[in-house]
Each structure stands twice: as structure tokens, then as C-alpha cells.
Amino acid sequence: MGQHVHDLFVIGGGINGCGIARDAAGRGYSVALAEMNDFASGTSSGATKLIHGGLRYLEHYEFRLVREALMEREVLWAMAPHIIWPMRFVLPYHKGGIRPAWLIRLGLFLYDHLGGRKLLPATAVLDMRRDAAAKPLKSLFTKAFEYSDGWVDDARMVVLNARDAADRGALIMPRTKVTSARREGDLWSIETVDALSGVQTTHKARMLVNAAGPWVDHVIREAFGQHEARHVRLVQGSHIIVRKKFDGPRAYFFQNPDNRIIFAIPYEQDFTLIGTTDRDYAGNPRDVKISEEEIAYLCGAASEYFKEPVRSEDIVWTYSAVRPLFDDGASKAQEATRDYVLKIEGEGSGAPLLNVFGGKLTTYRRLAEHALEKIAGAIGAKGGSWTAGSHLPGGDFPATGYDAEVAKLKTAYPFLTEPHAGRLVRRYGTRAAMLLGASSRTEDLGYCFGADLYEVEVRYLIDHEWAKTADDILWRRTKDGLRLTKEQAAILADHMAGRPALMAG
Structure with a gap:
């Protein structure tokens, strides 16, 4: 049997890469995505965490960008009212x-x-x-x-896009670095290495999407050999x-x-x-x-x-x-444009490449739609726009219904404190019940690492959100790093490294 050929291979696990992967997978494309570190470990977790039109961008006459961003505020709020x-x-x-x-x-x-x-x-x-x-x-x-x-929990928005892309069939590979990409006829041959295991893999794809964020020019220079690339x-x-x-x-x-x-x-x-x-x-x-x-x-x-x-x-x-x-x-x-630019290479000659420059958290969904328009023109269309009326995982409740969702969780799990229930809904929405499972008392949540971060939540993040290290959990999947002491964070790190015996006592 020949090697599987993906329709798309996406480089970059920030908001743009994960958003494009999710949209494409939902349309029926076969998608693979590689991120060399953890999701949202770069630009996408370092923003001011706003879903906003960009009031100050009006001074620089960026009316198209501001209008698109303003229109997206309520669309995204409805998609993910938990985050x-x-x-x-x-x-x-x-x-x-x-x-x-x-x-x-x-x-x-x-x-x-x-x-x-x-x-x-x-x-x-x-x-x-x-x-x-x-x-x-x-x-x-x-x-x-x-x-x-x-307001948005930016890192969670990224990982939830990755989660939904995977649920729709995409191959999602965090901590996987692309070491080379070359055209072989009408296909891309992409070499990757797993940062944890060292395993090297060759992937085939009809089209490549370079959404590497700050490293987008680096990918163009190193993986594609275009040594003069200076776009960002x-x-x-x-x-x-x-x-x-x-x-x-x-x-x-x-x-x-x-x-x-x-x-x-x-x-x-x-x-x-x-x-x-x-x-x-x-x-x-x-x-x-x-x-x-x-x-x-x-x-x-x-x-x-x-x-x-x-x-x-x-x-x-x-x-x-x-x-x-x-x-x-x-x-x-501060005057440089915050708008995004999509540039396609090789269209019509086989193995096209789409480079993604710029972008904002607020407009990631529209960027993905515009990227899919270019992808459809290059390798053929599959499906149509669908994300505007969708929900990110856990977001399937009314945008105005956060308090009701917290009350619902408290009714199902009455042993939770009000702040704990509120934080779980803010992170996981309707999937908080999946995390808590059959728990009927606080002791069922397992070891408490500090604040209200329990073993059951850590296990969920490992099993469902690709968490591998304490930093993944403390600073990206949650912000519990603000509340845990250094000693508590060290115990979590030991647990993540496979030394749970240190949790005793």
C-alpha cells in the first residue's frame, strides 16, 4: 500500500495554523499539522488577550481590518462563550x-x-x-x-482549535519540527522529527501551508532554500x-x-x-x-x-x-499594519505553497476562510464555509449563558465551590462534566497540586489537550502558575515527568 497523501500539511501550531487546520478538516480535506513546540507557545499566547476591533488602528486608516475585526467579535463570542x-x-x-x-x-x-x-x-x-x-x-x-x-483566553482558543481539528480527522503533531520540505512532482515531501522521541517521519501532501508565525521567513529560508526571504x-x-x-x-x-x-x-x-x-x-x-x-x-x-x-x-x-x-x-x-497577507506560490504547476503573514487573534477565523479560498483555487474545493455558526469544544451553550452553565455544573457536582465551578466552566465549558466524570466528592478529584488544580484536571489535559510539561498546564492550558508556589509547581513537574510518588503526603 502506498504512503498516505494529505491534501494539506500545515506548519505552525499558533492560532492561524490551528484555525486553518480546523476549517480545512471540517470541509473534508485530509490535514496534517506540525508544531515544533507546544501549541500557542509563541505569539498566540503573548497577546493582550483581546477580541477587539482595534480602536487605535482607525488612526492608521485600516478600515477594512477594523470592520472585519468588529464583525468577528460577536461571532467568536457565540463560538466560544466559555473562553x-x-x-x-x-x-x-x-x-x-x-x-x-x-x-x-x-x-x-x-x-x-x-x-x-x-x-x-x-x-x-x-x-x-x-x-x-x-x-x-x-x-x-x-x-x-x-x-x-x-476578552479571550488566547492559548485555550488555540488548543481548542487544534482539538476540534483532530476530532474532525486532522493529524495533529505538537513538538514536531519540520526539518525539510521539497517538491517531488505534484507533491510535497515533508521531513519531520519528534522532539520527544527523536523519531523522523516523511509525510506527503498536495499542498503546504506555512503558518509559522515569527518563524515564517525562517521556514522559507531553511526548509525551502529561499535564503533572501524577508517578509515579516x-x-x-x-x-x-x-x-x-x-x-x-x-x-x-x-x-x-x-x-x-x-x-x-x-x-x-x-x-x-x-x-x-x-x-x-x-x-x-x-x-x-x-x-x-x-x-x-x-x-x-x-x-x-x-x-x-x-x-x-x-x-x-x-x-x-x-x-x-x-x-x-x-x-x-506601532504603525506597522496588523492586517494579514496571504501569498501563494506554485499555483497551477503542482505542489503549491501558501505563506501566511501577520494576523490577529480576532480575525483568525476569517483569515482561515480566506486561506481556504486560496487552497480551493489551488487544489480544488471541498465543502463550504462552516465555522461562523460552529462552536469550539465546550462552547455549545448560549453566549449570554455563562452563569447558567456554572449553576448547571454546581447542581451536577454540588461539592464544587463556586469559584472552582466558575473556573472549570471558563476553561472547559460544557466539557467540564467530561473532566469531572463520576466524581461525587472532592476526594474523587485526586491529588490537589495547589489552588484548585486537581489530578483529574491534569489527567484530562494530558489525555485530551496534548499537555506534556508543567508549563503547558500552568501557563498555557490554565494560568494556575499565578497561584501555585514554586514547591507545588515542582511537584506537578515531577508528576508530569512520571514521578507521582513525590505527591505522597
Whole structure:
């Protein structure tokens, strides 16, 4: 029997690669995907975690991108209401600020009307002399604008796309590096190596999709031998996490004197996320980390607004990532386009290649649809668009029904505390019951590694979401790394390494 030939082979397990793999598998294509590390271990877990239109992109006249992103907010919320939810953003204003009030009003008017908003509340003007949003801020702000966008658990969105692609028949291979790809007649021959076992495998595919994010040019240079490839501009974005700076569910949008903006966002119940920075990056994307300069910038910018200054010693965690923006020649990192570009090579001559440049979390689904249009033109169509009315795993409940889903889980498992049930629904939605199984008391959940991370959840993540290391669980599948002590994290690491005896006691 001859070797199986996939229709598509996707390089890259970030949001774009996993989104394309899911869409293609759902249309009936035979799909394989290889990611050299864990899912969302690069750009896709290093964002500000927003499902948003990009209010500041209006200043750079990116109307197509903003309209598409605005239209996607409610589509994605309906697809995954467990990991995506609405959030109100407060934009404090004072006379003499960077942007005049009329310009902000115009931008927010466009924001309200460009994108087919149906469920998200409209823009409002706040009197900061009376509104609770003023409480943590300095007294110079007497007015603010409030608008709607969304929040997403970015790394979970990636892994759920991979999970659904696998459930629809795709071969999903994390920790599998593509070492070479070459055309052999009308097919691609792709060599991979499993990072854990060292096993080398040859795959055949009719078409190749390069969605390697920050490494997209590296793949073009190394795997395909196009040594002059220079398509992306790497821009570093860093964030800091501090203990909760304010109460309430609203986030803040702060304008800085250098014309840049940062967000301050409620994070994991007990924390505040502050970011992001924008600066060009020239190193290896895997080595990116926050600099002292960026820490000082974020602390200083936030302290211009908060009554209580943000100090470096307040930081409990940081994360950084490199955004692979399509190089449009913009003079400043923050002005480079956030839109995506899809370029196909070899169409009509056999073994076509699709390179994916740029993209945002918010527009990943539309990027995948546009990619599938190009794929259909290159190797023939299978099926039609289907993802707009779909659900990611666990998301099959109404977008407005999170509280009801938590109550339902509590009724089925009355031994759960309210916070524990809420966190399980936020991570797994309707699949929380699959995770808990026949448990009827807390003791049935197994060993508790810390906070409310129990053995039964760890086992689920290993069995269903490809988790291999403690970091996979603590920083990507969950954010329990914020709550576990170093000793507790070490016990989890030992457990993941096959030394469960250390859990005794």
C-alpha cells in the first residue's frame, strides 16, 4: 500500500495554523499539522488577550481590518462563550490630552457602527465625578468614554482549535519540527522529527501551508532554500501582571504622551494585566523576554493614571512575544499594519505553497476562510464555509449563558465551590462534566497540586489537550502558575515527568 497523501500539511501550531487546520478538516480535506513546540507557545499566547476591533488602528486608516475585526467579535463570542466574554473599556479623558474629544467621539462612533454590533452595549460617556470607574484613578479625569470589546483566553482558543481539528480527522503533531520540505512532482515531501522521541517521519501532501508565525521567513529560508526571504517585521510586545489594582469588571484604555496606548485589564480574578509595548525585535523569537526598559515604561505609563503607583516590585509575572507583522515599510513599530497577507506560490504547476503573514487573534477565523479560498483555487474545493455558526469544544451553550452553565455544573457536582465551578466552566465549558466524570466528592478529584488544580484536571489535559510539561498546564492550558508556589509547581513537574510518588503526603 502506498504512503498516505494529505491534501494539506500545515506548519505552525499558533492560532492561524490551528484555525486553518480546523476549517480545512471540517470541509473534508485530509490535514496534517506540525508544531515544533507546544501549541500557542509563541505569539498566540503573548497577546493582550483581546477580541477587539482595534480602536487605535482607525488612526492608521485600516478600515477594512477594523470592520472585519468588529464583525468577528460577536461571532467568536457565540463560538466560544466559555473562553471569550464581553468587556467594557474606560478611556479617561482630560483637556490637553493626546487626542481631542471630537476625534475620540468620531472613532467611537465608527467603532459602534462599522461592525454589525447586536449584543455588545454601545459607547457611553461617563461622568468621572460620580462613576465608580474613577475610584482608582487620579482626580484630574472628570470625563471618560466607555466602549465594548471582548476578552479571550488566547492559548485555550488555540488548543481548542487544534482539538476540534483532530476530532474532525486532522493529524495533529505538537513538538514536531519540520526539518525539510521539497517538491517531488505534484507533491510535497515533508521531513519531520519528534522532539520527544527523536523519531523522523516523511509525510506527503498536495499542498503546504506555512503558518509559522515569527518563524515564517525562517521556514522559507531553511526548509525551502529561499535564503533572501524577508517578509515579516518582528515587533516585541511585553506585558506585566500585578496584584489587582482595582475592583469591578471594567478595563482601562490609557493614552500615553508618546502617542502609544496601554491597557489595564482585570486578570484571573486576583490580578491586573498591563500592556503592551511596541518595539522592533531583531533576535531569535524564542529568546524574547521583557526588558528593564519595558518594565519601567509600563510602570511609568500606568502610574500616570492610577492614584497608587505601579512599581516593579508589584509585578508577579511578565510575558513577552514577538508579533510577525507583514513588513509594509512603516516607520514605527506601532504603525506597522496588523492586517494579514496571504501569498501563494506554485499555483497551477503542482505542489503549491501558501505563506501566511501577520494576523490577529480576532480575525483568525476569517483569515482561515480566506486561506481556504486560496487552497480551493489551488487544489480544488471541498465543502463550504462552516465555522461562523460552529462552536469550539465546550462552547455549545448560549453566549449570554455563562452563569447558567456554572449553576448547571454546581447542581451536577454540588461539592464544587463556586469559584472552582466558575473556573472549570471558563476553561472547559460544557466539557467540564467530561473532566469531572463520576466524581461525587472532592476526594474523587485526586491529588490537589495547589489552588484548585486537581489530578483529574491534569489527567484530562494530558489525555485530551496534548499537555506534556508543567508549563503547558500552568501557563498555557490554565494560568494556575499565578497561584501555585514554586514547591507545588515542582511537584506537578515531577508528576508530569512520571514521578507521582513525590505527591505522597
